[in-house]
Amino acid sequence: AQSVTQLGSHVSVSEGALVLLRCNYSSSVPPYLFWYVQYPNQGLQLLLKYTSAATLVKGINGFEAEFKKSETSFHLTKPSAHMSDAAEYFCAVSESNFGNEKLTFGTGTRLTIIP
Amino acid sequence: DGGITQSPKYLFRKEGQNVTLSCEQNLNHDAMYWYRQDPGQGLRLIYYSQIVNDFQKGDIAEGYSVSREKKESFPLTVTSAQKNPTAFYLCASSIMGQGNTGELFFGEGSRLTVL
Numbered sequence: 419a420q421s422v423t424q425l426g427s428h429v430s431v432s433e434g435a436l437v438l439l440r441c442n443y444s445s446s447v448p449p450y451l452f453w454y455v456q457y458p459n460q461g462l463q464l465l466l467k468y469t470s471a472a473t474l475v476k477g478i479n480g481f482e483a484e485f486k487k488s489e490t491s492f493h494l495t496k497p498s499a500h501m502s503d504a505a506e507y508f509c510a511v512s513e514s515n516f517g518n519e520k521l522t523f524g525t526g527t528r529l530t531i532i533p
Numbered sequence: 534d535g536g537i538t539q540s541p542k543y544l545f546r547k548e549g550q551n552v553t554l555s556c557e558q559n560l561n562h563d564a565m566y567w568y569r570q571d572p573g574q575g576l577r578l579i580y581y582s583q584i585v586n587d588f589q590k591g592d593i594a595e596g597y598s599v600s601r602e603k604k605e606s607f608p609l610t611v612t613s614a615q616k617n618p619t620a621f622y623l624c625a626s627s628i629m630g631q632g633n634t635g636e637l638f639f640g641e642g643s644r645l646t647v648l
Contacts, residue, residue: 427573450634450635450636452635452636454639459542459621459642459644460641460642461537461539461623461625461639461640461641461642462576462623462625462637462639463639464636464638467634467636469634508575508576510635512634512635514634519633519634519635520581520635521635521636521637523575523576524575525573525574525575526573526575
């Protein structure tokens with residue numbers, strides 16, 4: 419069975435500092451991995467996804483994530499935080515399963531940006 | 534523009550009343566989903582449907598009902614049997630079959646408050 423663990427339910431960084439949000443996954447088969455962002459009272463938007471191509475994935479708004487199979491991790495980073503990055507971030511995994519994939523979400527990390 | 538429309542965005546109801554949340558998509562996706570979101574608990578799957586006139590229970594289906602009479606529509610009814618219905622409800626859709634990675638497309642959400 420697949421699962422996702424997001425370390426840190428709340429992360430605070432200063433504006434201009436590095437953003438690092440951690441995600442570890444468990445999967446019995448090669449996974450597909452996703453990061454979604456949610457702004458207050460809105461739905462989730464896809465930031466980026468890993469689907470077994472390049473292990474370093476670039477997404478929108480300057481975010482990127484690296485798939486590390488040996489560490490079963492898919493951490494999200496951004497070199498320089500901006501005030502507009504304040505939101506909740508969800509890591510998610512699905513297992514490659516002949517077209518019947520379903521997502522499992524982590525519990526989310528709320529990112530606060532300190533001016 | 535293609536997307537998912539949820540309505541209403543905010544809804545207040547008295548205890549004991551049934552409530553129906555609307556979800557419509559024009560992405561021509563086969564699969565549709567309902568999630569419930571509570572603070573600190575991430576997203577929990579209520580029901581999903583992969584084809585018209587068929588749907589399956591998710592992890593927390595008790596007290597909820599759905600229908601899928603049209604490909605585009607997947608309404609959710611929160612019944613009086615749901616013990617704690619106040620929450621943020623998210624509808625999503627995805628493709629099925631070859632090319633499906635599990636990626637979900639979300640609506641803007643509906644916030645239900647039971648007084």
